[in-house]
Amino acid sequence: MGDISAERRRIVQSPPPELVAEAAANPGGSVAVIDPDLIGDPNGYVPGEAVQGVWRVGGDGKLTGEFVENPNYGPPKDDFSKFTSSEHWLDWLGEQPAVAVRDSIAEILDEQVSGAVLEWMKVLDVPRYLTGGRPQPDDESRMVVTRAGLALPFALSVTSPGRRREILQGVFSWVAVKLDQPGDRKDQVWLDLRVDLDWAETELRNRIYLVGQTPASGTT
Template identity: 75%
Template sequence: MGDISAERRRILKSPPPELVAEAAANPGGSVAAIDRSLVGDPNGYVPGEAVQGFWVVGQDGKLTGEFVENPNYGQPQDDFSKLTESGHWLVWIAEQPAAAVRDSIAGILAAQVPGAELEWIKILEEPRYLTGARRPDSDDPNHVIITRAGIALSFALSVNSPGRSRETLQGVFSWVTVALDQPGRPKSQVWFDLGADLDWAEEQLRERIYRVGENRDAGTA
């Protein structure tokens, strides 16, 4: 096996019941070793960086003793790649859309629980977009002017709050900006829907994009 930490030696010598059960349920596979100090709930969303590695399981459903290190193990980091690498037009959010989204969510969390700090956030799925436009006084049928835009982002995040244990939250964050065709007059609102799924949020976006400023569950961006 080569060099192995004292902790892993103890685990191999006397595997905890939950590890034995997981191994038995995954013959020929592997079982993840999670650093519980990096996650709020190891049974909920676990960022890849919180996985120390994997115990290899034999075809008999027992641990082989082999442990494969996770090269990305460490403090979880933000991941906005599904947003920033989409190639979609995002200037209507901000010059730096990822930073703007992060700042907005951090502000929402701090407003709900004073002193709350956003540790990391990850965009989990391809965002859902919605754009509204009008035709200008022009004979060009391909010429349109964007008037409003919206986006819904599924996320997982970790938040630390004074007097509370670390929490991992999942949901959908939505952002709508209107009056994009009126320089100096655009107006934005955001929604923070914990536990929501992206399909539901996309349906909501179809309504929210036409009634920005009317919902009490919304905040300004």
């Protein structure tokens, strides 16, 4: 801790040019200090835990000398809250939907690069969902679910033998069909990098009919 304090004193006394420039560009705000060991591309996604803290900047665009530590600084952790807090029907993913999604993505990464390890994953926005089915024969007001799909925006960190850590962003999509016929159920997943959620939702509306042969009578 003493070393950190001494380093901060040195920065206040003789701030590096890049910090001075950042401060000048953010008068009245703050400049974040990011741990480079916890990220991939410094211009890419930065998990909140990778921010060590922030330097306060005065209205004149100069450092005030005050450093505010981030209490959550440390190794990034999974965050599926935007997914698991959804009230959408997720039973088709099993008892632990977040685990099912994480395991599927980890498998895809390992298939791409043998030995790849998914370090952490964060769901960046509320996923988009599609559910299709047909009316129950004895009660047309109720639906028998025959197919379901989701498009889930993510950021994740992956390491693999002999390679640098990579932080990837994109959308993970999963479609399952013939949910009313467990023995014939078919699933397919996609990991689309550097795409936005609106694009993925449009693709999901096509993909939900590409898996399997029998189209659902309706989607919502």
